[in-house]
Amino acid sequence: MAETVLTHSGQSPARPEGWRGIAADWASDQRAFKNVSWGKAMMWIFLLSDTFIFSCFLLSYMTARMSTTVPWPNPSEVFALNIGGNHIPLILIAIMTFILISSSGTMAMAVNFGYRRDRVRTAALMLVTAAFGATFVGMQAFEWTKLIMEGVRPWGNPWGAPQFGASFFMITGFHGTHVTIGVIFLIAIARKVLRGDFDLERRGFFTSRKGYYEIVEIMGLYWHFVDLVWVFIFALFYLW
């Protein structure tokens, strides 16, 4: 997999660690990131590019909010709910945050069971993760519906600065799309795990390549990233 050079004993030579390791990896005439498989490196590079996209959204939102002279709606009140006669600020977003964190927990455990080749537990944990993700998207649909009913639009809202609507739909919409794609990705990989594709070395339908249990970790990286982005949205959009 990751090794490109093998010694006569069939094992890869020891790679230097620390700064010496960085220099050796980057100066390599074979491939950078020794001991890191292509699949993982490419997912990380994709996530880095996605980080830039989300950074640009959050930055534009910050710039709009800081430069407007019109009052910004108070998210604490906008996202409050009345539950059992009690008015609780921001409760919907708090519950969504806990659901997404829980999905990250089950995903991390799925990766672990995947490397132990425990097919049933891996698939079950991935499906639980997908269920949490679907619940999150469902709650987001409820949140969007509520706000649209209250008159929030990408070009305006009843409480002040019109950029609030644009920022809200853009940022949460893009994040919700990521969650939705993640749920589909999770179900697809869970099916492969359950069917034993990675034990039987069955070839993929589209790629004709053999899959490995590492794909569970790679898709886990994507899923944790979705949770990671939510940490920033929660702090910078809802708590500000």
Next chain:
Amino acid sequence: MTNAAVHMEGQLHAPAHGAVATAAVHAKGQQHPIRLYLVVWGWLFVLSTCSYLVDYFGLHGYLRWSLILLFMVLKAGLIVAVFMHMAWERLALTYAILLPPIAVMVFVTIMVLESEYTHFLRVLFFATPS
């Protein structure tokens, strides 16, 4: 795959024990005790609750902001380091991925200054006299 590799694959290790000795194991997949994930999961719950309470108790000013940003960074750090296994990856990859987002901070600084200037001009020229 050699017997040695198979043996290493099934092996578990505590993350606290240096990365150097266990680098070969990681090449065969990230394996850490389930308990570690549960502990991190618990911490993420605690930190999220703290973030929520900052809003619930209606803290304001610098206290609110330092707390919100602190909890945000701690949560992000736990997710990246443990759930995404960055703590055990090769340094070359870690720096390649983590340094660019830190550079984004420069962009943030520029835009904070820029938006404050825009706000200043708007107040100066467009604000309705009261």
